[in-house]
Amino acid sequence: MQWGITLILLSIIAVPSLILSRKPEAKELLAKIEPYQGWIGLVFCFWGIWGIITCVLNLDWLTKWPVWWATLLAGNSIEAILGFMLGFGTINKLVLSKNATAQEKASRLREKLAPKLGKLGILGIFVGIWMIVASFLFF
Template identity: 40%
Template sequence: MLDGLLMIVIGALAAMSLITKKIKDSEKVLNVLIPFQGYIGFGAFVWGVWGIIRAVLWTSLIATWPIWWITFLAMAVVETVLGFMLGFGLISKWVLSKNEEAKKKGEEILKKLSTYQVLFGLIGIGVGIWLIVYTIVFYRI
């Protein structure tokens, strides 16, 4: 359930330009999160990478829980991409600063992904909502 909420938050941050046009009051709420966007993005990136690793390790669950596994993998991939885009400043500073070639490669990837930032944000919101609904239905909370 918390993963779903995190997906909605990082999706909203990524799609902020579109969301603030459609929902007028959302700008006030999202502006509160802007100073923490890099930290939220970095945390989402790390958690997303860990999620991809866990999904690969749990491939045996495809036979018994295929919808859950696909949902989990989709969440991890979208979380990694959104985390990379939102937290690139901190990722570049903390991880890529020692290697110029890696830093340039990261900037190239960011430039390519930036054109799809709003789309990934909307996908993130959708995956987050689906994850919350699936959790409520599955666990019958």
């Protein structure tokens, strides 16, 4: 159940990026949110990776609860991807801040990823709800 709740929370953080990416005047607001969003994204990225590792370590669940195992793997994959995409700005600041060319390329990539982030966030909300329901049904 905690996997679904964390995925929903992360997805709620990701969805405003869809709205903000479509309005050019909202870039200033997105820049203010970015530091917090980045650290939260990195934490959730590691949480999602840990969930994927849990799925791999518990392959025997595939024979006992195949729907639950597939749900857990899908939800944690989405969580890891969302976390990475949200944490991208922090990675850019921490790692790429010394190279102006790399930072420019990274900011262009971020502009391309922002609309996909919102769509993945919406998918994450639905998968998170399903994870909560499936935790009661199958596990």
